[in-house]
Amino acid sequence: MKIGILGTGMVGETLGTKFIQLGHEVKMGSRTANNDSAAKWVKAAGANASQGTFNDAAKFGKMVFICLKGAVFLEVVKTLELPAFAGKVVVDVSNPLEFSNGLMSLSICNTNSLGEQVQAAVPIANVVKTLNTVNCGVMVDPPKGGDPTMFLCGNDPDAKKKVTDLLKSMGWRDIIDIGDITKSRGTEVLMHLWMNLFGLFGNPHFGWKIVRGS
């Protein structure tokens, strides 16, 4: 499958590398066509990796991953050629994090979510929110022992099916479809406790498991 990645940070690189390993073709997009980080990644990732602008990556992918910091996509999308998104699966793995005086808060929450705003910004695409509850190292290598839960939500069942298949190929086994895109509200707010536990543990290598009673 052809996958576009918007963003050249650690999340984009880690997912891109995993997708290449899984046999996909990946184009990493940035504000400029020749971004240095993307160029280094392409060189390391091999023949199925390429780079370009955000528009190039969006046009390239059948599936397009949003791996930008915070709610930056909502700005970036204003510069994009929206027809490129027609019918595509857009996977939003970002969270609307803000930091002020070292304290984290969410710029959108409670009665709205970044996932919903992303869907509103690209109404001709099918947005799926997932992977945003864990660190990128965990995204591509879920802890083996505890069989952690991965949540996904979105308005289009077929898009969720495609993303579920990809998640399974990445090692996720306990995947819960939590509903339409408004359900992003429930997973984005997990960042509050996630950031807290990250500080306590001193590392981001953990996930969430929903333990069902008998």
Next chain:
Amino acid sequence: MKIGILGTGMVGETLGTKFIQLGHEVKMGSRTANNDSAAKWVKAAGANASQGTFNDAAKFGKMVFICLKGAVFLEVVKTLELPAFAGKVVVDVSNPLEFSNGLMSLSICNTNSLGEQVQAAVPIANVVKTLNTVNCGVMVDPPKGGDPTMFLCGNDPDAKKKVTDLLKSMGWRDIIDIGDITKSRGTEVLMHLWMNLFGLFGNPHFGWKIVRGS
């Protein structure tokens, strides 16, 4: 131990019954001294159970549980004799839930929390926030199989130690002290996803497990 419970709903009754079973003395408090629900509970729960006003229950307990709906304690506290709380452990198991057109939201979140406001309302007490991430049936009988995680936070280490001991006696084994009372922000927001999963599963018999990677 003498335990006061503020609130005569399902949460208060379930916790009260468990505490009686564990050998504690429990006084259930309500707006009136002779609340019907409390009277029925006392009759069923036996010699170590009693009832009274909110003030009676607060005075009675060495540990006082807030089992009121939503953020109702912030109203109730205005009617209480605050000196009764001096040096006591106040355990807040409530969440600031609001429902409008069938949709849940939180009346306090992101940059504040009910736990923090409870602590501000009873500054002479040591507030511990815990158990608010699960249904009351799960509070007193955590799923055996998956060893779910219980979070607690608060400003006073000794109060957290006492509550941890009580949690252990209730069957919780994976207990994480997530820090001071501001960390309530991270657990109260779990209600968004909790409510979603409750709807999906059709029952509230589940908990959260933090799965650490290797």
